[in-house]
Amino acid sequence: MRRCPYCNVGIEGDLVKCPLCQSKLTGTGEAPCYPKFEAQKKRSLFYKIQLFLVWGFLIAGIGLDFMVGLRLPGYPDLHWSLLLAMWIMGIEFGIMRQFKPDTGSAGKVTMMVLTTIAMWCVTAYFLGFMKITIDLVVPSALAATIVANFVLALIDKNGNTMSYLLTGLFMGVVPSVIIFLVSAEMPLAWAVCLMVSVILFAGAVIFRGRAVAEEFRRRFHF
Helix, strand or coil, rough: CCCEEECCCCCCCCEECCCCCCCEEEEECCCCCCCHHHHHHHHHHHHHHHHHHHHHHHHHHHHHHHCCCCCCCCCCCHHHHHHHHHHHHHHHHHHHHHHHCCCHHHHHHHHHHHHHHHHHHHHHHHHCHHHHHHHHHHHHHEEEEEEEHHHHHHHHCCCHHHHHHHHHHHHHHHHHHHHHHCCCCCCCCHHHHHHHHHHHHHHHHHCHHHHHHHHHHHHHHC
């Protein structure tokens, strides 16, 4: 057992410094008291490497944009590095959500898709392809998210996915109705998204009716 000459206490395990005063311990070390989490260390190293690369790309992009004056073809007045910074921050937010242990798979998928849709809409606005984004990209992404949450709700045994499946009903119905009221017509992709959300909600009631009822009671307190 190692000892701290200043605190005069024995320290079990293989520590080199005293956990109380951080002084160097004397004596012979023993077997570690706690297991080493190698997987966690690898994830931490991976995160640090990708964070270094991301900051490198971001700084290089801002330098080329603002200092060198490099522009995208056809967009002479667009500072593309700001869009790059937005995407990088969004990707980092998604990566942090993946490492967060108390977030279920449905929550991670839903948040990742919604964040990506928001960034895509901003990019589409500045690059000039907003119409196809609203008419096709957004409803397709929402429909895919609703399908994914339906599958996760069927295989989830803890009931943590049902809230996201029920949220998918609003994700499909509310925007579709707004699009129809604003433009007096509903694009095919939005119609498909609306039908998918309603059909899968009916499927949730059929296959997991008790879980759906319990989720409604928990959310609305009745």
